[in-house]
Amino acid sequence: YMYVMYFVRTFSMNSRILTAIRDGLRKYSQRPNIMPRAQLKRVPIRVFVHRVWTASALRKIVPFLLSDIGEGIAEVTVKEWSVKAGDRVAEFDNICEVQSDKATVAITSRYDGIVRQIHHEVDSIVKVGQALIDIEVESEGKTADSVVVKDHTMPLVEQTRPAAVSAGPSEALKQKQAKSEVAGSEVTLATPAVRKIAIEHNINLKDVAGTGKNGRILKEDVYAFLEQQQAPLPVASKPASELLLEDKRERVHGFMKTMVKTMTASNQIPHFVFSDEVQMDELVKLRKQLKDTFSERGIRLTYMPLFIKAASQALLEFPILNSSLSDDCTEILYKAAHNVSVAMDTPDGLVVPNVKSVQTKSILDIAVELNRLQKLGATGHLGTKELSGGTFSLSNIGNIGGTYAKSLILPPQVCIGATGRIQVVPRFGVDGSLMKAHLMQVSWSADHRIIDGSTMARFSNLWRAYIEDPGRLLVELK
Numbered sequence: 001y002m003y004v005m006y007f008v009r010t011f012s013m014n015s016r017i018l019t020a021i022r023d024g025l026r027k028y029s030q031r032p033n034i035m036p037r038a039q040l041k042r043v044p045i046r047v048f049v050h051r052v053w054t055a056s057a058l059r060k061i062v063p064f065l066l067s068d069i070g071e072g073i074a075e076v077t078v079k080e081w082s083v084k085a086g087d088r089v090a091e092f093d094n095i096c097e098v099q100s101d102k103a104t105v106a107i108t109s110r111y112d113g114i115v116r117q118i119h120h121e122v123d124s125i126v127k128v129g130q131a132l133i134d135i136e137v138e139s140e141g142k143t144a145d146s147v148v149v150k151d152h153t154m155p156l157v158e159q160t161r162p163a164a165v166s167a168g169p170s171e172a173l174k175q176k177q178a179k180s181e182v183a184g185s186e187v188t189l190a191t192p193a194v195r196k197i198a199i200e201h202n203i204n205l206k207d208v209a210g211t212g213k214n215g216r217i218l219k220e221d222v223y224a225f226l227e228q229q230q231a232p233l234p235v236a237s238k239p240a241s242e243l244l245l246e247d248k249r250e251r252v253h254g255f256m257k258t259m260v261k262t263m264t265a266s267n268q269i270p271h272f273v274f275s276d277e278v279q280m281d282e283l284v285k286l287r288k289q290l291k292d293t294f295s296e297r298g299i300r301l302t303y304m305p306l307f308i309k310a311a312s313q314a315l316l317e318f319p320i321l322n323s324s325l326s327d328d329c330t331e332i333l334y335k336a337a338h339n340v341s342v343a344m345d346t347p348d349g350l351v352v353p354n355v356k357s358v359q360t361k362s363i364l365d366i367a368v369e370l371n372r373l374q375k376l377g378a379t380g381h382l383g384t385k386e387l388s389g390g391t392f393s394l395s396n397i398g399n400i401g402g403t404y405a406k407s408l409i410l411p412p413q414v415c416i417g418a419t420g421r422i423q424v425v426p427r428f429g430v431d432g433s434l435m436k437a438h439l440m441q442v443s444w445s446a447d448h449r450i451i452d453g454s455t456m457a458r459f460s461n462l463w464r465a466y467i468e469d470p471g472r473l474l475v476e477l478k
Contacts, residue, residue, distance in 0.1 A: 061116055063131035064095065064109070073100045075127045077253050078120050079380065087115045089135070096132065099254050099348070103384040113137040125253065189216040197222050255349045266408040270448045273406050274456045278464050280422050280438040286470045294367060304342065304396055305366040307419060310466035310473055311394060312338040312358040318459045322391050324412040325450055332450060341390030341410060342370065345400070346377040352410060353382055354390035362477075398422060398440065407445050414447040415456075417463075 066076065076098040083095055089109045097106050117134040120126050190198070190205055194217055198205050201222075208225045210217035252260055283306060294301040315322045315338055323334045341354040353373045355366055376382045393413055397405040398421035405418035420441040427437040442464070446456045466473040 061134050061136050062111060062113075064111070064133045064135055065131055066098075066107075066126050066128050073128070075125050075253075076100045078122055078124050078126060078132075079104065080122065081118065083115050083118075083133070085115055085118055089113065089115060098126070099380070103387050104348075104380050104382060105384075107132070109135070111135050111137050125251070194219055194222060201226060255351055259350055262410060263408055265411045269409050269411065271409060271445050272448045272453065272456075273443055273445050274453065274460055275404070275441065275443040276460050276464060278440045278442055279468050280440050283467055283470055284422070284438050294364070297364075299364070299367050299371055301367055302370070302399075303419075303422075304394070305363050305370060306470070306473075307394055307396070307417075307467070308340045308342070308355060308358055308366050308370075309361075309363050309477075310463050311340060311392065311417065313466060313473060313476060314459055314462040315392065316359070317462060318455060320451060320455065321415045321446070321459055323414055323450070324391075325414065325447065329449065335391040337389075337391065339389050339391045341393040341413070342373070343393070343395035343407075344374065344377045346380070346382075348377075348380050351377055351382055351387065352390065352393065353377065353386040356389070393417070394419070404441050404443065406443055409445055409447055414451060416445050418443045418445075 077100075078096055079099050080097040081095075082093075082097070083089055089095070090112050091109055093109045095107045095109050097104065099105075113135040115133055116136050119131050119133060126132065189210060189212070195205065197203075197219060198208070203222065203225065205217055208217050208221050211221055212218045283303065287301060287303060287306070291301050319334050320332070322338060323332050325332055337356065338358040339354045339356050340358050341352045343350060343352050353376075355361070355369045355373070358366060361369070373382070373386060376386065390410065391413060393407070393410050393416035395405065395407050395416065395418045398419055401421060403420040403423070405420065407416045407418040409416050422438050422440045425437055425439055426434055427439075429435045442460070444456055444460055
């Protein structure tokens with residue numbers, strides 16, 4: 001007893017050691033008597049204290065820092081915590097979900113251990129280099145000084161939902177899947193071909209139910225899982241606005257911060273706008289014909305995939321509209337890929353993800369990708385991969401109800417189009433008879449430093465021709 005009290009007084013400033021001693025004493029006193037007390041081997045108190053001290057020294061609390069994400073991002077907003085104090089976490093387990101002014105990403109653990117403290121609440125701002133949580137790392141058979149603290153500059157892992165079309169496999173998912181399928185008691189049975197399909201579509205095989213022998217996952221199981229993920233998500237209704245009783249000051253953060261920077265830069269570009277009227281009768285008929293075919297595959301077909309494909313086809317004739325101007329205005333960079341950005345209204349605000357390489361995609365492929373982007377936007381999971389790299393933009397204000405719009409260019413792009421609501425109006429036919437017509441207004445905003453009015457007008461005329469005569473668009477597809 002005297003030894004213990006002396007030890008406690010000596011190290012009374014170290015609460016972690018005291019906690020370890022208390023836990024050790026409790027376990028020592030509560031151990032079962034498996035033999036008569038007379039036959040129990042008594043442990044000298046100094047040996048016991050040494051064991052408690054050694055066990056405490058083998059645990060080290062490591063601060064989990066917010067890494068440098070890159071792209072000039074200095075801070076993020078915590079959107080959701082996946083752990084709480086006391087939880088045991090393993091490497092690659094989700095820690096939290098954060099939102100920068102460019103994307104929403106999930107941060108995963110780089111340690112095996114126990115979460116001891118969470119430093120930030122939901123919706124709080126965290127700067128790069130600040131600690132998110134404290135993790136108690138265990139290292140069996142090593143001293144505390146030999147615990148290896150891994151690099152805190154590991155990039156954040158983008159969290160994406162499974163989809164039928166993907167821009168590429170996630171390296172983090174490959175590592176996590178490889179580790180999780182060999183660690184633990186459950187082993188995922190699947191052939192290399194099935195694993196390759198899963199990686200290409202960012203699917204964790206742990207989420208797929210196998211129907212083969214002994215629970216083996218087959219290709220059919222993966223494809224069935226994909227079809228389930230393609231089901232349309234219900235639109236979340238926004239809560240009713242609360243009555244504001246006094247002035248309120250709110251910090252600009254998240255995607256709104258990006259919009260402030262982008263639109264401020266856009267205002268420095270000399271814009272001009274070209275507007276026209278498009279007759280939509282033939283496209284309305286075509287969409288009705290294709291709608292059931294797309295629905296059978298779990299895909300919602302809107303007019304936007306057709307608008308995007310028509311724009312890409314017209315860009316082949318006018319590549320300057322798919323370019324960018326250097327900062328010193330001395331060079332024009334013509335982009336080979338048609339990465340068409342699409343403005344979306346999400347719970348987090350206006351976001352502009354893009355469909356990659358539209359010139360190589362079919363209308364079906366574009367529709368699938370748009371469905372995927374809309375799901376990610378609705379759930380706040382759009383990543384940097386989806387939001388960066390756009391070369392040309394389209395905005396459909398008509399789905400909200402507007403008829404005309406003048407959009408601002410999204411730098412470093414040089415052109416953006418805005419389509420309005422389709423209206424049924426009376427028109428005179430070629431023979432002078434009165435007829436019902438589906439009409440839509442379109443406006444193009446262009447960078448007047450490198451694009452003149454005649455180029456914009458010719459592009460718009462070609463795009464309109466594809467929309468008014470979809471057969472022409474289908475014939476010219478490569």
